[in-house]
Structure formats: C-alpha cells, structure tokens
Amino acid sequence: MADANMPAPRPSARLDGLPGYGRGRAGQAETFRHRLGSNEAPDGPSPAVLEAVAAALEGGNRYPDLRGETLGQALARRHGVDHDMVAVAAGSIVLLDQIVRAWCDAGDEVVTPWRSYEAYPIIAGLSGARLVEVPLDGDCRADPAAILAAVGPRCRVAILCNPNNPTGTALEPEALDALIAALPPHVLVVLDEAYADYADDARTVAASPARRLARHANLAVLRTFSKAWGLAGLRVGYCLADPRVIAALHAVAPPFPLPGPVAAAALAALEAAAAVEARVARNAAQRARIAEGLRGLGLPVAESRANFLWLPVAGGAAPLAAHFGEAGIAVRCFAGEGVRITTGTDADTDAILAAAAAWRDIQKRT
Numbered sequence: 001m002a003d004a005n006m007p008a009p010r011p012s013a014r015l016d017g018l019p020g021y022g023r024g025r026a027g028q029a030e031t032f033r034h035r036l037g038s039n040e041a042p043d044g045p046s047p048a049v050l051e052a053v054a055a056a057l058e059g060g061n062r063y064p065d066l067r068g069e070t071l072g073q074a075l076a077r078r079h080g081v082d083h084d085m086v087a088v089a090a091g092s093i094v095l096l097d098q099i100v101r102a103w104c105d106a107g108d109e110v111v112t113p114w115r116s117y118e119a120y121p122i123i124a125g126l127s128g129a130r131l132v133e134v135p136l137d138g139d140c141r142a143d144p145a146a147i148l149a150a151v152g153p154r155c156r157v158a159i160l161c162n163p164n165n166p167t168g169t170a171l172e173p174e175a176l177d178a179l180i181a182a183l184p185p186h187v188l189v190v191l192d193e194a195y196a197d198y199a200d201d202a203r204t205v206a207a208s209p210a211r212r213l214a215r216h217a218n219l220a221v222l223r224t225f226s227k228a229w230g231l232a233g234l235r236v237g238y239c240l241a242d243p244r245v246i247a248a249l250h251a252v253a254p255p256f257p258l259p260g261p262v263a264a265a266a267l268a269a270l271e272a273a274a275a276v277e278a279r280v281a282r283n284a285a286q287r288a289r290i291a292e293g294l295r296g297l298g299l300p301v302a303e304s305r306a307n308f309l310w311l312p313v314a315g316g317a318a319p320l321a322a323h324f325g326e327a328g329i330a331v332r333c334f335a336g337e338g339v340r341i342t343t344g345t346d347a348d349t350d351a352i353l354a355a356a357a358a359w360r361d362i363q364k365r366t
C-alpha cells in the first residue's frame, strides 16, 4: 500500500455523507449461536442445488449467458410473462441500483415510505437523487395518501417495499393496486417484493406480478432468491417489468450479470419449489410463536407478513439488541427506533423467547 500521506484522487462528492451498508452483528457470526440479524433462511441449499453448481463449474472456462437468458426464460415461464420482461442480476439490490441510475439525474426525487430498507438512501444518494421519506402510519404500515402527497414533478421513482423491511407490515393487495393506479405515469413504481413468498396466501394470484404488469407500464417488480429461496450467499435477484423498462436496465448494466454456477443454482432451486413451501410453512409457525410470546411478555410487535418481526421499542432498541446479543442471538438494531428479529428454527424461537422473558424480568426489577 502507498504511504497514507500521499494524496489520492477524490471520489465524487455524491459519496459524501452516505450511510454505509450494515451487517448488524451477522458479520461476527462465530460469536452468535442464533444468526437472526439478516433475514436469511436457516437451512442450507439442497443436494440438487449443490449438484447443479458442481456441474456448472465444469464449464468455468466459458462465459455465461450474456444477459442470464436461461434463468430469465425460466422465470418468465414461472410468472407467466414474456421473456423480454425479465432482467436478472447478482441480487435484487443491484437491479434497484440499475433502475435508479437509469431513471434519476442529480436533483431528481425518489419517494419511499420510511423506515424501510437501508439500501434505499444509499442507492438514491449514489445517483445524486434526493430520497423523500414518507413516514409510516401508527401501525408501522405504508401510508398511501401520504405517499401520493409526497410525489411531486421531480419524482422519478417510487419504491414500495411490500412486505416492508424492517417492519414486516404489508399493504393488502387492493390497497396496493389502488396506490399503484393513483401514482402518476411519469413515476416508475418499484415494488420490492423480496419477502412476497412469505406473504403468500389464498390471494397470491390477485397480487401476482403478471396481473399488475398487464395493467401498468410504469411498474417494476423486484424479487430475490435471497430470502424464501434460501440462496442469499449465491446472489441472485430479478426484475419483472415492461420490456422498455428492462431495456433501460440492460443499458446501464454490464454484460454477464450472473456466474454460470450461480444461474445453475437458481434454476435448480426453481425446479424444487417444495423447499420454498416448507420454508414458508416453517416461517409462519415460528413467526406466530415469536409474536405471541413477545406480546405475552408485554413487548410491542408489528403485524408481520415476512420472515422477521419488528419490535418498535424506540429508545429501548440498543439495550434490547445488546441483551439479545449477550444471549447469543444476533438481531438487527435500529437505534432509537426498534429491533428486527429474523425467524429461524424451533431452537432459535426458544432462545428468543427465553431471552425476552429474562429482559422482562430485568425491566421489572429496575
């Protein structure tokens, strides 16, 4: 490394003051028995996925698909959309970055309910756009009327995270449809559905991306293999949108978005969707146990449709997160706002509830 006193060229001032990406305590995994800070699946990839990766590695001397077409076509079939309505990338966060860079110039606005996903301010800031944060309602839910009121002429992108990270709350399909329909056509509406698989219920069809995309040319739906599909470490996300939107994403993205073995893993995961159903069922059971247990102990818990629970404890967030940490449980702390806890196994839930009971006892004594 060169001497630190040697002058180095300065990056753009757009980088000044941006928040950084946090990993919470997950980065120090070896000290935590319960890794519940990053909304990951508790179980590793299936043997079929591992075999597909190994087979694809044998072609490691060749370039992969120029635009991840093989996976894109499988996803198009799965969602019932045309093949030119899919873009893939190494994580849906990458696609969001592409969208904002393709749509926003310096001084443009990105509107989002807030608190929401911590990547949004970083991505907006990097493009020189201004993030307009619209407060959630009293139930930690997105507030459609307030969102509409915040959209002005400089707004180019509206990001709706549904279910919302970190609160887990979701708008009902009808309310979301009404909001999308009411947003002006010059605004690209990004529906971040990272947790949609966990919100699935009998009305999934009504909320399907294909049905919405048939009605709106200004909609981009983001999905990921990182959560219910259990492949966070392999980095695969995708965007479903009008072909003109997808073309703009391709224009700002370098070619070869996915390594061959990663695309193979995602394709193999798609072939074995039963694993997702099992994760969704496991999550629903653990989420209900945790929510009921924590509420029984007097802790506030938002209504979650995702694989995590939000405890809006405000100033209590840092001490509560530290308390969980001492019990070997990594959670995500949003200082001054709340604590987010990912669902895991039965043993994870047992540990959460035991630590929360101990917390309640400490609170009673002081």
Ligand SMILES: *Cc1c(COP(=O)(O)O)cnc(C)c1O
Binding pocket: 039, 090, 091, 092, 093, 094, 117, 161, 165, 192, 194, 223, 224, 225, 226, 227, 232, 235, 236, 237
């Ligand atoms: C985890 C998460 C993602 C997924 O990001 P990847 O880059 O696909 O791993 C996207 N949006 C939200 C809100 C998330 O919580």
